[in-house]
Amino acid sequence: MGGAFFSDIAVTPKPAFSGLSGLDYVKTLVSDEQEYQNGTRLVARGDRLHKASVLLDGFVLRTMFADGRRFVVGVHVPGEFMDLHGFALKRLDHDLVASGPVRVASITHDRLDEIVRERPGTARSLWLETLLDAAIHRKWIQNLERLDAPRRIAHLYCEMRERLELIGRTVGRTLRTPFTQQDLADMCGVSAIHANRAVAKLRELALGEIRRGDLYVGDWASLQSYARFDPGYLFGHKQAAC
Numbered sequence: 731m732g733g734a735f736f737s738d739i740a741v742t743p744k745p746a747f748s749g750l751s752g753l754d755y756v757k758t759l760v761s762d763e764q765e766y767q768n769g770t771r772l773v774a775r776g777d778r779l780h781k782a783s784v785l786l787d788g789f790v791l792r793t794m795f796a797d798g799r800r801f802v803v804g805v806h807v808p809g810e811f812m813d814l815h816g817f818a819l820k821r822l823d824h825d826l827v828a829s830g831p832v833r834v835a836s837i838t839h840d841r842l843d844e845i846v847r848e849r850p851g852t853a854r855s856l857w858l859e860t861l862l863d864a865a866i867h868r869k870w871i872q873n874l875e876r877l878d879a880p881r882r883i884a885h886l887y888c889e890m891r892e893r894l895e896l897i898g899r900t901v902g903r904t905l906r907t908p909f910t911q912q913d914l915a916d917m918c919g920v921s922a923i924h925a926n927r928a929v930a931k932l933r934e935l936a937l938g939e940i941r942r943g944d945l946y947v948g949d950w951a952s953l954q955s956y957a958r959f960d961p962g963y964l965f966g967h968k969q970a971a972c
Contacts, residue, residue, distance in 0.1 A: 731804040779816040788832030830908025879928035882959035909943040
């Protein structure tokens with residue numbers, strides 16, 4: 731979760747850094763591109779971290795377990811650092827799990843140390859990434875108390891659309907995701923049966939139809955109104971590294 735740090739991220743060679751903007755400079759430090767399949771645990775809770783991971787393509791879930799149950803407490807979209815807070819904490823209190831096939835790259839904590847020391851403007855942009863991450867968490871918590879299950883699911887898809895639009899990926903009337911019904915249940919804090927009823931409710935209201943994770947919607951404005959979706963918490967802009 732968080733604001734997309736890279737709107738069109740690509741792993742690039744490492745030329746001389748003089749004259750590069752903050753964002754371009756960070757891109758030169760990203761390396762070690764890897765592909766993973768659905769269900770792969772990319773980072774395990776409690777593991778010692780020595781690098782930060784950037785999602786290049788696909789979706790990644792933040793998951794936690796309690797009393798034998800899984801909770802999905804966040805979703806990452808392309809262009810986002812997935813574990814930047816691990817730079818300071820050195821470990822996560824949750825797992826990072828691939829939802830569908832994903833492509834990931836990384837930047838070492840030593841390189842991040844260089845940014846903090848030598849490029850305070852760029853470091854501020856990295857800090858902003860974690861602040862936007864926290865804003866999304868707060869909204870998810872609020873939605874658990876404020877919205878019923880159909881609206882939570884509708885809000886989730888509205889958020890995914892907005893975050894993808896912010897990185898330049900036009901969604902149109904179909905938002906494709908690898909999310910299962912159980913994923914939706916675990917994101918919204920309900921049972922799979924309850925999630926199934928919520929999905930059916932959206933279809934009955936002619937607001938959208940979810941099939942195998944893909945949302946087909948005729949009118950995004952109507953869905954956003956129903957979900958009480960206000961994108962203000964996403965701050966409506968891509969971060970600019972200085």
